[in-house]
Amino acid sequence: MADILKRSVHTIRSLESGRLKLSQELAKRIFHETGISTVWLLNGDPTAPPVTGRGEPYTKEGFDRAQAEKIYYDRPNPIFRKIDALGFCARLVAILESASTKKDYYVALYKTHAALDSLQSEFGIDEKLYQHAGPHSVNEAMAVALLKQILAGHAELERTRLAAVRPSKKKQPLKKRRS
Numbered sequence: 001m002a003d004i005l006k007r008s009v010h011t012i013r014s015l016e017s018g019r020l021k022l023s024q025e026l027a028k029r030i031f032h033e034t035g036i037s038t039v040w041l042l043n044g045d046p047t048a049p050p051v052t053g054r055g056e057p058y059t060k061e062g063f064d065r066a067q068a069e070k071i072y073y074d075r076p077n078p079i080f081r082k083i084d085a086l087g088f089c090a091r092l093v094a095i096l097e098s099a100s101t102k103k104d105y106y107v108a109l110y111k112t113h114a115a116l117d118s119l120q121s122e123f124g125i126d127e128k129l130y131q132h133a134g135p136h137s138v139n140e141a142m143a144v145a146l147l148k149q150i151l152a153g154h155a156e157l158e159r160t161r162l163a164a165v166r167p168s169k170k171k172q173p174l175k176k177r178r179s
Helices: 009-017 024-034 038-043 060-072 078-101 105-123 140-165
Strands: none
Touching: 024 038, 024 060, 078 105, 078 140
């Protein structure tokens, strides 16, 4: 592992024992080299079973696949990115609705904006996808258009998935009778 990550054996042992906290940058490098989930790595729960970046159980086959697919790690399929975005939207709505029932809506809204501001300052924002007038303004038309695009991608993935699991409708040849 030390050779793969270009770190000292001491550093790897310190990470494994918990003496050294795993940085986001090193977690990303481990993901690139092994295919193990950055979420799993950064959660720091050694009792949780390890998973791949795809959420599958981590196995030797997963490691081997990771070696073959290294160049694609930071460029996931657009459909999967859209599904993640849709999941985040649904989760955010559920959190805000829960806060509203607890009469904490505006506190949750404030914390949401703070988290989004922090992410935007770290990663930026694609203004072509979402133009806004200010840091906490919402461009409703662009948001609706983007959600429609995400839902269309999700529908396409579902059609693909269903086509893959449906049994073939080819007729089986009739057996010839023996006379």
